[in-house]
Amino acid sequence: xxxxxxxxxxxxxxxxxxAKAAPSIVWDPTITSPVTGTVWTVxxxxxxxxxxxxxxxTVSNAGEIYLAxxxxxxxxxxxxxxxxAADGSYAVTVPDVPTGDDYQIILxxxxxxxxxxxxxxx
Numbered sequence: 001x002x003x004x005x006x007x008x009x010x011x012x013x014x015x016x017x018x019a020k021a022a023p024s025i026v027w028d029p030t031i032t033s034p035v036t037g038t039v040w041t042v043x044x045x046x047x048x049x050x051x052x053x054x055x056x057x058t059v060s061n062a063g064e065i066y067l068a069x070x071x072x073x074x075x076x077x078x079x080x081x082x083x084x085a086a087d088g089s090y091a092v093t094v095p096d097v098p099t100g101d102d103y104q105i106i107l108x109x110x111x112x113x114x115x116x117x118x119x120x121x122x
Contacts, residue, residue: 027056029088031105031115038118040094040103048077048105052088059084059109065092066106068114073106083109094120 029050040046048065063083067074077092097103099122105115 027054027059027110028113029055029107029109031107031113032088034103034105034115034118036116036118040118040120042094042096042120042122044094045091046094047089047091048107049089050107055084061109063090064108065090066108067095067097068104068106069097069100070102071104071114077105 029052031048031050033047033049034040061083062080063078063086064076064080065078067077074097075095077095078090081090097120099120101119102117103120104117107113107115
């Protein structure tokens, strides 16, 4: 009987602690640059930007920016940075990649989202 009572007490304590935990807010900001029609030149410094209009009051995750080609992740363009402190913009250097019109930016934070295709030129 003691085992059952202590098990029930533990389960109840776990339930109460879980109920008090704040729900996780997933923020999936829209990438605003680069967009379709944007042309980046290899070796230049450019800004990746995203909308902060729906940014939650607490952003718990760090950000990372990756380059994708034809929706396949290729390489990191940034290290880890404070997504909230970046205030919707982060400067990156355009890597030396072949010219193409099927590049995208992936912004990781609470979730990963991918922007529209754009051009990288030599």
